[in-house]
Amino acid sequence: MIQLDQLTKVYGHGAGATTVLDHLDFEIAAGEIFAVVGPSGAGKSTLAQTVSLLERPTSGRVVVNGADLTALGERELRAARRRIGTIFQSDGLFSRRTAAQNVALPLEFLGVTPGERRTRVAELLERVGLSAKAGHYPHQLSGGQRQRVGIARALALRPSVLLADEATSGLDPASTASIVGLLKELRDELGLSILFITHEMDTVVQLADAVARLDHGRIAESGRLLDLLRDP
Numbered sequence: 703m704i705q706l707d708q709l710t711k712v713y714g715h716g717a718g719a720t721t722v723l724d725h726l727d728f729e730i731a732a733g734e735i736f737a738v739v740g741p742s743g744a745g746k747s748t749l750a751q752t753v754s755l756l757e758r759p760t761s762g763r764v765v766v767n768g769a770d771l772t773a774l775g776e777r778e779l780r781a782a783r784r785r786i787g788t789i790f791q792s793d794g795l796f797s798r799r800t801a802a803q804n805v806a807l808p809l810e811f812l813g814v815t816p817g818e819r820r821t822r823v824a825e826l827l828e829r830v831g832l833s834a835k836a837g838h839y840p841h842q843l844s845g846g847q848r849q850r851v852g853i854a855r856a857l858a859l860r861p862s863v864l865l866a867d868e869a870t871s872g873l874d875p876a877s878t879a880s881i882v883g884l885l886k887e888l889r890d891e892l893g894l895s896i897l898f899i900t901h902e903m904d905t906v907v908q909l910a911d912a913v914a915r916l917d918h919g920r921i922a923e924s925g926r927l928l929d930l931l932r933d934p
């Protein structure tokens with residue numbers, strides 16, 4: 703599970719200071735999809751950067767399975783980042799590597815042996831329904847399939863949290879639906895805590911267990927999805 707504890711990000715100093723994330727406080731249990739929605743400028747990208755530990759918060763904590771990741775030094779932080787898998791709007795695949803080679807990349811960095819790598823890559827591609835496309839290059843895949851490869855790559859490090867930053871934005875409705883279906887499977891079968899950040903309310907309705915609406919860096923409202931829909 704992941705907890706944000708009074709997470710705050712301020713850019714600049716003194717009179718020029720801008721509070722972009724203002725004491726955000728929520729937790730995502732294992733096996734739960736939590737969506738953060740909000741308009742442009744609400745602070746969504748900054749939230750994604752801070753949760754993925756690419757940006758340090760100004761104050762507050764990101765806690766994963768009880769460990770405060772914000773208290774770590776650079777070296778420990780690199781290791782801790784592996785607990786949080788990230789998928790972005792752009793799939794970020796290497797165009798000159800096949801689907802399998804893209805998924806294998808984080809395992810290569812970790813020094814996983816070639817034999818073990820082959821097994822793990824095959825399992826990961828199977829999990830995202832792309833076993834038949836292992837040898838395909840990104841340009842030979844649809845947008846939805848590329849995003850599945852990105853998800854397989856994110857899962858390679860066996861994270862307990864998956865951060866999806868506008869992961870379905872720009873996909874057609876059918877591809878979006880297939881990614882939504884896959885994320886729900888990962889929630890249910892792997893017990894991942896999934897933070898799904900988007901400006902697309904339509905998609906949130908399809909997958910979130912709970913939702914927070916972000917506005918000017920603050921949670922304007924939050925709750926179980928059904929409650930929010932019932933009482934808009």
Ligand code: ADP
Pocket residue numbers: 713714720722740741742743744745746747748749
């Ligand atoms: P969103 O992703 O919801 O569009 P952002 O996180 O990109 O929101 O931005 C939220 C606010 O933070 C915006 O007002 C933006 O101008 C400001 N902001 C983002 N990054 C920086 C930065 N590095 N320095 C100063 N202000 C920033």
Ligand code: ADP
Pocket residue numbers: 800802803806816819820821823824836837
């Ligand atoms: P290279 O010549 O760079 O080793 P490969 O395609 O043989 O390229 O392998 C790159 C990585 O992808 C390796 O870790 C390999 O185990 C994995 N890999 C390649 N093809 C498959 C496949 N069909 N199923 C599972 N893993 C694969």
